[in-house]
Amino acid sequence: MVRLATYSGKEKDMKRKKSFIRNMTAAAAALLAAVCIVCDSKYNIQLTEYRVESQKLPEELEGFRIVHLSDLHGAELGRDNERLIELTRRQEPDLIALTGDFAENGKELSAVESLLEGIEGLAPVYYVCGNHEWAGGCVEEIRALMERHGVRWLSNQYELLEKNGARLVVAGAEDPNGRADMTRPRELAERIRADYPEDFVLWLGHRNYWVQRYPELPVDLILSGHAHGGIVRLPFIGGLFNTNHGFGAEYENGLYFSGSYCMEVSRGLGNSVPVPRIFNRPELVTLVLERAE
Incomplete structure (x- = not known):
């Protein structure tokens, strides 16, 4: 004998309510997870450390520590950037590079100023301009702010940094959005090599195209940003988008090698595009220089 189950209207309403509650609970959990991921990717700073070897590094500079910060885009990581400042301080930097x-x-600019106030005096600070300073028309304003806080502004220029009786060259390439009469990167690098053929050259340049466009640039270490880590990052795949609002990211994060140099690309700290950073936390990079035998 086959029995057919029958349900009263009340039982059917109860089943619908339970189904609705389950669906709403699942949707709320998914929304909460999405919010947590976005917030983590926006505010939770990741510390990354690399060790870079070079035969040109003087023995006196063994263990030289560089903190690399890039692409802040006016973000505040902690009130007045206090978390970013504290984490920078903990790295005990010998040099701070802002790309x-x-x-x-x-x-x-208020977020930038609070950061500069916090890191002032920790170590020599060097800055190179990005494309957004030029696009927004605030280059002179931000330059004045940097100089008030003792930051060295490098626009196709270089300086010698001395420590423990030894030295390295710190060079900064201007962004292509800048003035048309600028020194070309290769010309600047070759001039440095002519003057200091045996010195370690640290090269700061906002864009992440150096390996692609200047594979034989005669420098030792390049620090750059611009790519925002591909904005959305997936495990085993990496970044999905580029900062031109297109699909596909290249040279978006980590270390790359070409010719005589190593290029480190920071994922940056902020964002400038409508797509939020996902699985892509703000990054503070520390590079420890070691002498290769």
């Missing part, structure tokens, strides 16, 4: 896109308008 552009820190602000593109006056509204974003």
